[in-house]
Amino acid sequence: MQAEIKKQCFSVASFYESAESSYVKEKQIIKIEGRNVSSFEAYSKEESFNQLKNIINNKISNTEVLESIYNSGLCGCGGSHIPLLKKWQAAIPFKPEYLVVNGLEGEPYTYKDYFIMLHYPQLLIEGLAISCRLLEINEVYLIVNSAYKLAYENLSKVVSENTNLLKNINIHVLYGPDPDLYIVGEETALLNYIEGKRGEPRLKPPYPHEKGLWNKSTIINNVETLSWIPLLLKSPERFKNKHPKLVTLSGDVKLPGIYEVDMGDSLERIIHKAEAEDLSFIEVGGISGGLIPKKLINVNYDVNGLSKLGLHVGSGTIRLFNNTRDPLLEMSKSAEFFKEESCGRCTPCRVGTQELLKFSQQLLDSNETDESISWLHSVSETMQQTSTCGLGKAASVPVITYLKHFRNL
Amino acid sequence: MINISINNQALEVKAGKTILQVAKKAGLPIPTICHLPGLESRSVCRICSVEVEGHNKLLPACSTVVEENMQIQTQSTKTVNARKVLMEFIIAEHGGIETLNTQVREYASQLGVNSARFYLHDQKLKDCNRYSSDYIQLAQEKCIHCDRCIRACRDSHIINRSHRGSASLLTFGEGDSLLDDTACSSCGDCVPVCPTGAIYSDR
Numbered sequence: 001m002q003a004e005i006k007k008q009c010f011s012v013a014s015f016y017e018s019a020e021s022s023y024v025k026e027k028q029i030i031k032i033e034g035r036n037v038s039s040f041e042a043y044s045k046e047e048s049f050n051q052l053k054n055i056i057n058n059k060i061s062n063t064e065v066l067e068s069i070y071n072s073g074l075c076g077c078g079g080s081h082i083p084l085l086k087k088w089q090a091a092i093p094f095k096p097e098y099l100v101v102n103g104l105e106g107e108p109y110t111y112k113d114y115f116i117m118l119h120y121p122q123l124l125i126e127g128l129a130i131s132c133r134l135l136e137i138n139e140v141y142l143i144v145n146s147a148y149k150l151a152y153e154n155l156s157k158v159v160s161e162n163t164n165l166l167k168n169i170n171i172h173v174l175y176g177p178d179p180d181l182y183i184v185g186e187e188t189a190l191l192n193y194i195e196g197k198r199g200e201p202r203l204k205p206p207y208p209h210e211k212g213l214w215n216k217s218t219i220i221n222n223v224e225t226l227s228w229i230p231l232l233l234k235s236p237e238r239f240k241n242k243h244p245k246l247v248t249l250s251g252d253v254k255l256p257g258i259y260e261v262d263m264g265d266s267l268e269r270i271i272h273k274a275e276a277e278d279l280s281f282i283e284v285g286g287i288s289g290g291l292i293p294k295k296l297i298n299v300n301y302d303v304n305g306l307s308k309l310g311l312h313v314g315s316g317t318i319r320l321f322n323n324t325r326d327p328l329l330e331m332s333k334s335a336e337f338f339k340e341e342s343c344g345r346c347t348p349c350r351v352g353t354q355e356l357l358k359f360s361q362q363l364l365d366s367n368e369t370d371e372s373i374s375w376l377h378s379v380s381e382t383m384q385q386t387s388t389c390g391l392g393k394a395a396s397v398p399v400i401t402y403l404k405h406f407r408n409l
Numbered sequence: 410m411i412n413i414s415i416n417n418q419a420l421e422v423k424a425g426k427t428i429l430q431v432a433k434k435a436g437l438p439i440p441t442i443c444h445l446p447g448l449e450s451r452s453v454c455r456i457c458s459v460e461v462e463g464h465n466k467l468l469p470a471c472s473t474v475v476e477e478n479m480q481i482q483t484q485s486t487k488t489v490n491a492r493k494v495l496m497e498f499i500i501a502e503h504g505g506i507e508t509l510n511t512q513v514r515e516y517a518s519q520l521g522v523n524s525a526r527f528y529l530h531d532q533k534l535k536d537c538n539r540y541s542s543d544y545i546q547l548a549q550e551k552c553i554h555c556d557r558c559i560r561a562c563r564d565s566h567i568i569n570r571s572h573r574g575s576a577s578l579l580t581f582g583e584g585d586s587l588l589d590d591t592a593c594s595s596c597g598d599c600v601p602v603c604p605t606g607a608i609y610s611d612r
Binding site: 183198200203338339340341342343344345346347348350351352353354355358375378379381382384385386387388393 | 450451452453454455456458466467469472487490491493494495498499501502526527529553554569570572573574575576577
């Protein structure tokens with residue numbers, strides 16, 4: 001009992017301590033495979049930093065680069081799906097001082113950023129260097145998931161080998177906290193982490209581009225977002241009427257891995273490549289995403305298409321389940337995950353996630369009533385309306401989509 | 410001065426004020442729990458949520474600064490429903506309604522919430538109460554994490570929230586310190602601000 005109490009009563013510092021979870025183990029042992037990632041494969045090592053050099057040597061002007069980014073329609077790939085330029089433009093009047101690159105990738109079953117940092121670290125560094133030139137930023141914090149040791153080494157190597165090209169930019173490549181600290185991936189929680197504080201999200205407004213790291217205007221971008229910049233400059237035709245994006249396909253499939261897909265394609269076409277076996281249902285958007293049965297897979301895989309089913313693209317995570325799996329059990333696992341991972345700061349999320357788990361237990365025991373289902377919907381609505389950050393807003397998506405698509409409730 | 414409307418009533422208010430401040434002045438009070446004048450707003454309890462046109466989420470009145478032409482609803486169905494759920498969350502986490510302070514109980518009764526359909530804290534939390542000092546005691550199982558004590562403390566390192574999710578706890582200093590082992594001077598500032606009796610002094 002004493003040991004148990006000790007474990008419970010730990011400090012702020014130990015907010016970052018390890019609690020070995022299956023998610024962490026998975027992050028550490030996963031063998032990451034890129035499949036059909038043609039844009040990345042077409043970018044040879046010899047071409048590294050060519051786009052940056054063109055900018056430095058005035059072969060392309062900043063305006064041209066911005067135009068190319070605008071024409072590509074590149075959106076935030078960490079889950080926001082806000083056009084990159086829109087995010088940047090909001091920050092310009094505040095004269096951003098820092099660029100934070102979020103490589104924590106805390107979403108379970110998601111490895112697209114790992115894939116990039118591991119196999120194409122030069123693309124990310126080139127993309128962030130181009131961004132720094134455009135935004136006149138010379139201080140970068142690149143935070144890497146601490147389970148991604150090899151990726152960290154590869155990135156550090158690229159930075160140290162290209163000091164000439166990267167002069168005037170101070171790049172801090174840092175490990176994030178223990179990889180199972182999901183909430184630190186939230187952008188303002190990440191700022192707190194970098195400042196050495198408890199990794200709780202901040203109240204917005206002020207937004208990071210107004211008051212970010214050490215109260216200075218800060219731009220926060222995802223690894224994948226920045227890595228697309230050199231690619232879109234090299235091959236603008238790839239972006240013509242298309243929005244390429246990396247997704248992580250896993251679960252009961254023959255070919256799990258990272259796939260380059262076109263947003264707006266049907267989900268059916270996208271998952272076809274991974275060769276699912278006895279497909280029964282699908283989780284779209286990661287553990288905070290939603291569940292849909294096989295019969296709905298002809299939906300368009302983009303923000304509009306998915307939102308009609310109560311789903312979101314999130315960080316591009318898709319998991320497939322065969323007919324030996326139970327969607328109720330998968331939904332309950334998500335509920336348990338959020339009950340553990342809420343940072344505890346705001347009431348709707350801290351208490352609401354416990355309610356979601358209680359309700360999923362009721363479903364597992366077949367004890368649900370009309371009243372408890374109606375209460376669950378009120379809880380979900382309140383969490384979405386009043387939670388401080390995205391975790392609380394998304395936590396009820398698995399249970400709500402389960403009720404909608406599997407129980408007609 | 411700027412022009413706004415609250416519950417369809419046009420108002421001219423001072424720029425830079427929060428929705429909570431201007432609503433109170435206009436005689437349209439909004440319930441609050443974590444908010445306390447004099448302490449920075451954290452908007453953690455969200456009981457002050459209001460509807461603002463143009464925003465698809467409810468906004469916390471205690472920290473949202475008024476803007477020109479803002480149209481605010483403090484009593485809409487959406488707002489009241491969310492407050493009811495949040496009040497029930499607070500009662501559930503505290504473990505009942507009777508020992509909440511008068512103000513919170515009054516808000517609860519205005520919302521028509523008198524109990525919770527579930528109670529959360531388990532016995533284990535009580536074991537953490539041994540970190541209390543002679544002067545200031547902790548009843549962890551009553552805490553609703555309004556953060557008032559954390560903000561009222563003169564030293565920002567003494568009272569902390571630790572762990573996370575359903576296991577969130579109030580702890581003292583670094584690690585599992587006894588309150589006596591921290592820089593606490595037993596000034597008692599944290600005691601009267603607590604709305605739940607989770608931090609108390611029987612001296």
